[in-house]
Amino acid sequence: MKKFFSLLLSLTVVLGGVFTIFPSQTFAADFKFPEEHQKALEYLNEIRRAVGVREVVLDPYLTEAAQNHANYLKVNKLTDFDYLRRNNIDGHYEDAKNSGFTGETAKQRAWAVGYNATSTVGEVISYGSRNYYEGIDVLLDLPYHRTGLLNPYLDRVGFAKAGDVVVINLGFLSTLDNPPFYVYPYDGQKDVSLAFYGNEIPNPLEQFNVSKTGYVITYRPASWKDGEFESATIKDSKGNKVDFFAEPGAIVHLYPKKELEYGETYTVTVKYGNHNYTWSFTTKQRPSSSQPKEDDNKIDLSLGKQYVDFRPDAYWSENMVWAIQKGLIAGFEEKNPKTGKVEKLLKPVDPLTEAQFLTILFRYSESSELLMTPAKDDKWWASKTYVLAEKLKLPTKGSHGNRKAADAPLTRGEMAVLMASYHNMKYNGGGVLNERQAVQMMYDLGVTNGYPDEYGNTPKTYESYGANNILLREHVVTFLRNYDNYLKSN
Numbered sequence: 001m002k003k004f005f006s007l008l009l010s011l012t013v014v015l016g017g018v019f020t021i022f023p024s025q026t027f028a029a030d031f032k033f034p035e036e037h038q039k040a041l042e043y044l045n046e047i048r049r050a051v052g053v054r055e056v057v058l059d060p061y062l063t064e065a066a067q068n069h070a071n072y073l074k075v076n077k078l079t080d081f082d083y084l085r086r087n088n089i090d091g092h093y094e095d096a097k098n099s100g101f102t103g104e105t106a107k108q109r110a111w112a113v114g115y116n117a118t119s120t121v122g123e124v125i126s127y128g129s130r131n132y133y134e135g136i137d138v139l140l141d142l143p144y145h146r147t148g149l150l151n152p153y154l155d156r157v158g159f160a161k162a163g164d165v166v167v168i169n170l171g172f173l174s175t176l177d178n179p180p181f182y183v184y185p186y187d188g189q190k191d192v193s194l195a196f197y198g199n200e201i202p203n204p205l206e207q208f209n210v211s212k213t214g215y216v217i218t219y220r221p222a223s224w225k226d227g228e229f230e231s232a233t234i235k236d237s238k239g240n241k242v243d244f245f246a247e248p249g250a251i252v253h254l255y256p257k258k259e260l261e262y263g264e265t266y267t268v269t270v271k272y273g274n275h276n277y278t279w280s281f282t283t284k285q286r287p288s289s290s291q292p293k294e295d296d297n298k299i300d301l302s303l304g305k306q307y308v309d310f311r312p313d314a315y316w317s318e319n320m321v322w323a324i325q326k327g328l329i330a331g332f333e334e335k336n337p338k339t340g341k342v343e344k345l346l347k348p349v350d351p352l353t354e355a356q357f358l359t360i361l362f363r364y365s366e367s368s369e370l371l372m373t374p375a376k377d378d379k380w381w382a383s384k385t386y387v388l389a390e391k392l393k394l395p396t397k398g399s400h401g402n403r404k405a406a407d408a409p410l411t412r413g414e415m416a417v418l419m420a421s422y423h424n425m426k427y428n429g430g431g432v433l434n435e436r437q438a439v440q441m442m443y444d445l446g447v448t449n450g451y452p453d454e455y456g457n458t459p460k461t462y463e464s465y466g467a468n469n470i471l472l473r474e475h476v477v478t479f480l481r482n483y484d485n486y487l488k489s490n
Helices: 035-051 060-075 081-086 106-112 132-140 143-149 204-208 301-306 317-325 354-365 367-372 383-391 412-427 435-444 473-489
Strands: 003-005 012-015 018-021 025-027 120-127 156-162 165-172 182-184 217-220 229-235 244-247 252-256 265-272 275-282 332-335 342-345
Touching: 035 132, 035 143, 035 156, 035 182, 060 106, 060 120, 060 156, 060 165, 106 120, 106 165, 120 132, 120 143, 132 143, 132 156, 132 165, 143 165, 143 217, 204 244, 204 252, 217 229, 217 265, 229 244, 229 252, 252 265, 301 317, 317 473, 354 367, 354 383, 354 412, 354 473, 367 383, 412 435, 412 473
Parallel strands: none
Antiparallel strands: 003 025, 012 018, 120 165, 156 165, 182 217, 217 252, 229 265, 244 252, 265 275, 332 342
């Protein structure tokens, strides 16, 4: 890339708490963007064309400013979405005290590299995305962020990536005499995701006091002069009405109260002022791996009798045998110090580590992929597991560089985050869930009922799940068998 830098270097001056940033560079007329940026642009424009809004172009200044901010987030370890939300940190702002500071706001950062200071600049950020395509998809799934990417007035963008953080800067330089209205999902769209878990700052679901809804539907009028939102309906292919929460305003968002169904076509009608618009979209098909299979629920408990600590009357007995038959776990062989004989043990109350749980999960759901994954370190038994976990973007604490965390006992809450996030990304097209969202999904999938209260009831609350309890072998075989039953029946 050919760049011409001005003599005046980028400089930040602190005077009485006011930060002044001087433009740092100009770009040659024949400046060329990386191929991955050009492909990302075409992908975004393909979606914008389908929605019915104008295409956008790449801007070198917005690209440079976006890359500066992506680097800032990475170097200051501000790349964990859950951490940002827990600590009420807005990833769009920079602190002059931190490394890599180039401007407090997106507009100041764009100005710092020479962008038109009088124009509007927006910014959207995706966390945990392996590439620009994923980043765009994630942002379109978020109602507040999709409105930036699909804004009819948007005419230029800048893409940047650092680690698994994607930053997209948005530029609005020109006006429109007759801006179009749009809807999303757009008319005729297919493979639409099923649910929304509030993975956005601010979290839209807090206003409804829920942790998840069906996939969010957006209607953006052409102009505020069109009037106000009056009513809407959502119906499935059989004509059944779908209940929803409505968030009216200049842009209308509809939140179905329940997760949408696989392979279903939904028809939406919105009345906004004097405008009536009806359109349809279709959700993604059920993954082939979750189609019903041959019934294997008949468990021969005689297999368990070879293990001295097997209890046929225990709640986990069938689940343990099922897991052994599936090759998910194996027993232990140890010498009994009293008898001197080698015995086979199941050790149902032994704790599981993160490395052990991930290995069991991948044996169940990614067996071929795990087998073909090359090890990064042939001397570490869990190397393939963590290579695959990194590829899948799971929020692990352990890694090749932190084996202590990989070998530490896992809590039930930490396990829920890993398992539910995996399911959300694989089947819902979503992202990483926080602990409360993950526990709720465990209940929704029927993976767990939680611990009973003093009256023997299982209220299925976050508190009754026992998130801080250590995950045991008897727990994991039960969770996975319940999960297997869910996939077969849905």
